[in-house]
Amino acid sequence: MPRLWLAVLGAAAVIGCGDDSSGGGPNQFFPDVAGTYVVEGVFDGVDPTKASLAGTVTIEQESLESSILGGTANLTLTDTTGTFALSDTELDEASVTLAGIVEFTASNAGATASWTFTGERAGDVLEGQHTLTRGASSVSGDWSGER
Numbered sequence: 001m002p003r004l005w006l007a008v009l010g011a012a013a014v015i016g017c018g019d020d021s022s023g024g025g026p027n028q029f030f031p032d033v034a035g036t037y038v039v040e041g042v043f044d045g046v047d048p049t050k051a052s053l054a055g056t057v058t059i060e061q062e063s064l065e066s067s068i069l070g071g072t073a074n075l076t077l078t079d080t081t082g083t084f085a086l087s088d089t090e091l092d093e094a095s096v097t098l099a100g101i102v103e104f105t106a107s108n109a110g111a112t113a114s115w116t117f118t119g120e121r122a123g124d125v126l127e128g129q130h131t132l133t134r135g136a137s138s139v140s141g142d143w144s145g146e147r
Contacts, residue, residue, distance in 0.1 A: 055076050075089075
């Protein structure tokens with residue numbers, strides 16, 4: 001009987017180690033976050049009827065074995081003074097963690113404004129916090145996107 005337990009423990013240890021393609025470690029894949037997300041958001045302390053964000057973010061993921069993401073953003077801030085838009089803007093510093101946290105930044109031409117997003121994946125939804133920085137001022141709030 002003791003040999004049976006030893007064999008079970010040995011088998012469990014081998015299974016947990018992964019295969020030859022993983023360099024001896026466990027196989028861990030990043031969550032699939034690729035797709036086009038319809039995005040909406042609000043700003044902290046601001047009535048949503050006075051300022052909001054809307055648009056789409058397309059996330060490209062070359063491989064589930066890498067945290068690096070790419071893609072584009074088409075986002076519009078609408079407030080009482082008008083609109084501010086980012087159109088077909090490349091995502092910068094885009095990545096995903098093993099836990100499904102997505103981060104990316106979108107900046108306008110000349111980098112006079114940048115919009116950073118951090119969101120957690122739950123199924124086909126990303127939701128989290130965003131910060132829009134224009135010049136010396138910034139405003140943050142909640143956002144969500146569904147693919």
